[in-house]
Amino acid sequence: MTVLEVAAVGGRALVGGHPLGDDDGADAGWGAYAPGTDLPAELVExxxxxxxxxxxxxxxxxxxxxxxxxxxxxxxRHLAARVSVALGHSVDYCDPVTGVRVPLRAVRAVTRVPEVPLPRRRRRGRARVSTVFDEPTPWGTGLTLAALVGGLVLLTNLILALPMVAGLGFVGLLIDLVVVAGLVPALWLNRRVPMWRWAVWGAFAGMGVAVLPLLVVAVRGPAG
Incomplete structure (x- = not known):
């Protein structure tokens, strides 16, 4: 069984080995796989x-x-699935990031294909990739996760550090700050990873809030 490949090489999307965007024979790449079938103009774009x-x-x-x-x-992967549906043919999606080939067989419908704005390449200067494929921000789920992680970090920090700060004063507070500072680099690396970023900022918030009661205890001085 022949399989149609969807890939991207050198900034050009390829369908059946044919680079899209050419004016000469727009269906040359898939004509042998789905004769008389054209891809929708929106999908090609x-x-x-x-x-x-x-x-x-x-x-x-x-x-x-x-x-x-x-x-x-x-x-x-979503666009490759749409190609499979539009042409009624099996598709192999070759991922341009990892090089992994994902087989799409007997695709009849694509239930969720996000209609997301795709960035235009800048003619001058370096293109910003931070805006690639903007998607709706999951505020509800994200803020809930951030609140749960923040509360857990706050509670844990207080349980572990309060007795030390109460006994040592500002020395105990300094020790706690040094320990917390050691965790910051590892958390900072994940600040842009989907979903994990919410946990990261929640942890930062919990650490920051925990400083206030610990500072109050330290100002009162060592117990006894």
């Missing part, structure tokens, strides 16, 4: 912009788990 965005991410050197790289991969 999205694929073209996706190919450019994938190239921007590749040039930026972003890691596969970076936010922009994940968005490029996920959007590419």
């Amino acid at each position: 999205l694929l073209v912009e996706w190919g450019r965005a994938a190239d921007d991410v590749a040039r930026s050197g972003a890691a596969p788990r970076a936010t922009d790289a994940v968005r490029v991969s996920r959007t590419g």
Whole structure:
């Protein structure tokens, strides 16, 4: 069984090996797979912009788990599924970020394909990849997660540090701050990872709020 490949190389989206966006024979790449079938103009435009965005991410050197790289991969899979539905043919999606080939077989419908704005390549200067494939921000889920993590960090810090600060005063507060500061670099690395970023900022908030009661205890001085 012949399989149609959807990929992106050098800033160009490829369907069946044919780069989209060419004026000469727009269906040359998939005519042998689905004779007489054309891809919707909207889908072709999205694929073209996706190919450019994938190239921007590749040039930026972003890691596969970076936010922009994940968005490029996920959007590419959705667009490949739409190609399979539109042409009624099996598709292999070749991920431009990881190089992994994802087989899409017997796709009949794409239940959720986010209609997201794709960035235009800047003609001058370096393209910003931080705006690739903007998606709705999950404020409800994110803030709930941040609140839970923040409360847990606050409670844990107070339980562990209050007795020490009560006994040692400002010395105990300084020790607590040093311990907390040691956790900041590891948390900071995940500040842009989807979902984890909410936990990171919640942890920072919990640490910050915990300083206030600990400072009050330290000002009162060592017990006894």
